[in-house]
Amino acid sequence: MLSNVRIERTESPKTKPNPEKLGFGQYFTDHMLLMDYSAEQGWHDPRIVPYAPLTLDPAAMVFHYGQAVFEGLKAYRTAEGGAQLFLPERNAKRLNRSLERMSMPKLEPGVLTEAIQALVGVDQDWIPEAEGTSLYIRPFIIATEAMLGVRASSSYLLAIVMSPVGAYFDGGLKPVDILVEPHDVRAVRGGTGAAKTAANYAGGLKAQAAAKEAGCAQVLWLDALERKYVEEVGSMNVFFRIDGQVYTPVLNGSILEGVTRGAVIELLEDWDVMFTARPLSIQELVQAAANGTLEEAFGTGTAAVISPIGGIRWNGQLYPINGGQVGELSQKLYDTITGIQRGMVRDVYGWTVPAVAEQEELRAGV
Amino acid sequence: MLSNVRIERTESPKTKPNPEKLGFGQYFTDHMLLMDYSAEQGWHDPRIVPYAPLTLDPAAMVFHYGQAVFEGLKAYRTAEGGAQLFLPERNAKRLNRSLERMSMPKLEPGVLTEAIQALVGVDQDWIPEAEGTSLYIRPFIIATEAMLGVRASSSYLLAIVMSPVGAYFDGGLKPVDILVEPHDVRAVRGGTGAAKTAANYAGGLKAQAAAKEAGCAQVLWLDALERKYVEEVGSMNVFFRIDGQVYTPVLNGSILEGVTRGAVIELLEDWDVMFTARPLSIQELVQAAANGTLEEAFGTGTAAVISPIGGIRWNGQLYPINGGQVGELSQKLYDTITGIQRGMVRDVYGWTVPAVAEQEELRAGV
Known part of the structure; x- marks a missing residue:
């Protein structure tokens, strides 16, 4: 008290x-x-x-x-x-x-x-x-x-x-492209990545500037150990829908546990959407984008709530997602969470x- | 100007x-x-x-x-x-x-x-x-x-x-024991470890407190990727003399390039001491300590100049170095650098x- x-x-x-x-x-x-x-x-x-x-x-x-x-x-x-x-x-x-x-x-x-x-x-x-x-x-x-x-x-x-x-978005959700950062990392197991500390942000500004230069709105961070698994997008958690299943990187000690991430997971479970938190390699994701099974991708955070991803730029190539359109699930999550926040949707979750x-x-x- | x-x-x-x-x-x-x-x-x-x-x-x-x-x-x-x-x-x-x-x-x-x-x-x-x-x-x-x-x-x-x-040391150099940190890391390749930024310090305080509790003065940091190679000791660079040869971890992107480190390397080269900067595994070091070939170990930094290491605590065991005594090379480096700093030894290096x-x-x- x-x-x-x-x-x-x-x-x-x-x-x-x-x-x-x-x-x-x-x-x-x-x-x-x-x-x-x-x-x-x-x-x-x-x-x-x-x-x-x-x-x-x-x-x-x-x-x-x-x-x-x-x-x-x-x-x-x-x-x-x-x-x-x-x-x-x-x-x-x-x-x-x-x-x-x-x-x-x-x-x-x-x-x-x-x-x-x-x-x-x-x-x-x-x-x-x-x-x-x-x-x-x-x-x-x-x-x-x-x-x-x-x-x-x-x-x-x-x-x-x-x-x-x-x-955050004027006139509805707007998908943005994101750049896979090949060199810099945000955090590592045993470091401070799971804490919301000033230390985690300044080190990412250089990569953020590189993303802007490449025409992307955000950095997609890979893990520090193998530079293979996705961790966060900018300063948001990230979700992918592949073949009807939804995935997000599992909390591994270097990912921040977002409040919006938690709410999204609860909604997915309540809606009986197949959901798994597990390591997600960038290779798997761009393959899914290339063969059309990556149906939606979005960041989650307090500022934007849901930030749809229109494409992933990796190794000089852009992999579009869902034709650069807002996905159905992204929109439903956004409407539900912002509706609850504004008192327009009944808060059955407390x-x-x-x-x-x-x-x-x-x-x-x- | x-x-x-x-x-x-x-x-x-x-x-x-x-x-x-x-x-x-x-x-x-x-x-x-x-x-x-x-x-x-x-x-x-x-x-x-x-x-x-x-x-x-x-x-x-x-x-x-x-x-x-x-x-x-x-x-x-x-x-x-x-x-x-x-x-x-x-x-x-x-x-x-x-x-x-x-x-x-x-x-x-x-x-x-x-x-x-x-x-x-x-x-x-x-x-x-x-x-x-x-x-x-x-x-x-x-x-x-x-x-x-x-x-x-x-x-x-x-x-x-x-x-x-x-x-820093009252009445001459005093060797201290150091604790190999098994869990937390100071920095990682692609992060900010090579920069002297506030971000690199607060994350190490928890491990420093654990070292104190284990009766050690400092943390010996291992690399974040394999947790196998030594990086720094506390906020100092670290040197080892094994069988007459001197080694320090090679700058790998997560180690700060110390000014005292540079001066020590120049002295070693000027004195024709065999010196190599290379990855040094903790396994190699404790083995050398156990079989008596690890003759000296010391940290280098602006505050202490040379900080002799008396023993390495790893996996619950203490590996003493040089019987806990100040090594000959450590003392000579300390005397030379502090002598130049105080104008007692001629600064032939400029x-x-x-x-x-x-x-x-x-x-x-x-």
């Missing part, structure tokens, strides 16, 4: 951005939530304060040794004018797994969701309403001790910032949680 | 720490050097200002996606009362290689060394004098754009901070550079 959150409201609220030009992660709400960790006090002093720069010693360990983890989730405006979160406890659990891998102190169960609800409560008029838009929520934790020895920091800062974001704390009254002492 | 450096001196100099209790990276000098990068202006506005916290937007990309590289080198007080740097241009070249790998903008040749010299010039009374002490210099570059999309930042900050540091700019006068307009 989160202890009492101190709230200091801004005296100069910002002008809200044009809801039709939100983009992603460019605008931030009026407030942020901060909480400190020290070895003596543990996590303490949760507070909501006006969005403002962080002040950190130049020797703060986050700048030098990379103890930094984050999460990403969204608050959705529902048809009835409410607001809800999608599976926030799975983000909270993954955050704790990330914290453990990076030798950082974990949060008590419930704290992350309550902190998010408290912050969304203060800035709820920032949740955009148009279809496809949402309020992106970014909790992150960084090492703050000012000391240059290579060891775990003794102090940390949790911050939550929020950004109203636009539709995936949604109010975005604004029902305990608001409790906190006020009622 | 570095353009004119603006200097703003502190009005409240700090009390200097007790020179006998410096430790490592705990105290910082009165000033720091900052320089900004923007897409429009490139690197600009180098300035020396009082040491103070950095102010960064909570959405600054360094906190989220890990674009952060650094270097570490030292200024040494010489016997004649001067001060010198050790091979700073190699740090500058490695910094540029790191920047390239992490999709960050490079520095012009000469700029890093000149920036360091300018800053040491301002804080030169912070260089400690006692044997084994020095002024540790930490240049680092971080992504500052406030935006949550996963792409390269459009703005960066270069900062250089300096810390007077104590002797490794040292004045720590305070001779161009100070030029800059002042003389």
Whole structure:
């Protein structure tokens, strides 16, 4: 449970951005939530304060040794004018797994969701309403001790910032081509690939730029050991439908366990779609694309929900998938998940949680 | 070349720490050097200002996606009362290689060394004098754009901070035991292991804690692909003398190219010691330790220069090396390199550079 959150409201609220030009992660709400960790006090002093720069010693360990983890989730405006979160406890659990891998102190169960609800409560008029838009929520934790020895920091800062974001695809799903990266790798067994840590992202930017140059929207990462099995696409999990069966790479220690990935798997099982998580070689996939049995491929993640793949570029050749069209299953998954998120489809799975704390009254002492 | 450096001196100099209790990276000098990068202006506005916290937007990309590289080198007080740097241009070249790998903008040749010299010039009374002490210099570059999309930042900050540091070993070299890490890995071919980036350090803290628990001072990292070949020890390169021949792991894309490693190799070649850089399996090393042909082993790095290894713990067994004593070659390398650094041994290799700019006068307009 989160202890009492101190709230200091801004005296100069910002002008809200044009809801039709939100983009992603460019605008931030009026407030942020901060909480400190020290070895003596543990996590303490949760507070909501006006969005403002962080002040950190130049020797703060986050700048030098990379103890930094984050999460990403969204608050959705529902048809009835409410607001809800999608599976926030799975983000909270993954955050704790990330914290453990990076030798950082974990949060008590419930704290992350309550902190998010408290912050969304203060800035709820920032949740955009148009279809496809949402309020992106970014909790992150960084090492703050000012000391240059290579060891775990003794102090940390949790911050939550929020950004109203636009539709990922304007006017419906759009398949994109992806480039199989032949040289660089995202992560390896025994490394940090299964943690949502800053370390996993900067190393992929070079390959991402190469993909763009090759006319592709994303990198398809192969495993580091054999450079044979697919792992993730960009920073999303990836699924393939071959001959009516759906596959995704099995979690092997170097793949991030996506929240959307989990929801997709639950839907496939509920819908009695044949589904298997197993190693998938790039050879198998391009062969299936070439002989027409690769019926659909798509990435899954919080930003896009479902991102259809129109073709795979490998060894200089483009292997189109489903004629570059959105597959039936991709569309159904997208409609179902976004429908549940927006309260248009009944949430029979119990995936949604109010975005604004029902305990608001409790906190006020009622 | 570095353009004119603006200097703003502190009005409240700090009390200097007790020179006998410096430790490592705990105290910082009165000033720091900052320089900004923007897409429009490139690197600009180098300035020396009082040491103070950095102010960064909570959405600054360094906190989220890990674009952060650094270097570490030292200024040494010489016997004649001067001060010198050790091979700073190699740090500058490695910094540029790191920047390239992490999709960050490079520095012009000469700029890093000149920036360091300018800053040491301002804080030169912070260089400690006692044997084994020095002024540790930490240049680092971080992504500052406030935006949550996963792409390269459009703005960066270069900062250089300096810390007077104590002797790594009190009263001479002390061999330490090291633990072969069986599960976690530091880096992999195609990843970021050859770059000096924050990403490579936090992931190793868990293994480092496990080493400590096993009574070892450091982790001996194995390669990620086969978990068979040694790569680095802690955050140092590693050397072994077997039957009179010296070996170090060959640079394979996942090993950092250490400046001290390079100096050691040059000395070995100059001294006509048989030397080879090649893959070294842990099996070969513990066998050599068991049959007594592993005569010496040591780590190399800026902090310790030479760190002798007294024993290797692998699969629950400790393999002592050289009876836990400092080897002859280890001692000779340590004495030679530290002697050159302190101006006690003639620098026939041209490794040292004045720590305070001779161009100070030029800059002042003389």
